[in-house]
Amino acid sequence: MIQEAGHEGPGCGTCQDFDLAEEEAESRGDPSGAVDWRVLRRRHQQAEHPGGEDG
Ligand SMILES: [Zn+2]
Structure with missing residues (x-):
């Protein structure tokens, strides 16, 4: 498993x-x-990727 800090949307x-x-x-x-x-x-997206356009 690859574990990276989520700092990007896609x-x-x-x-x-x-x-x-x-x-x-x-x-x-x-x-x-x-x-x-x-x-x-x-929840993760709202915390890590605020303003994301992924519905
Ligand atoms: Zn993420």
Whole structure:
């Protein structure tokens, strides 16, 4: 696993981690878990990538 300080919008490893976790939760039939990850990712984005244009 690559761990970099998230200082950029695209290509942020933390964002990708959250994306992967969300996809994994969905693929294993856990939509509420996927929503959980999505919320965490949004919080991370607001903290690390303020003003991002990623909806
Ligand atoms: Zn990020």
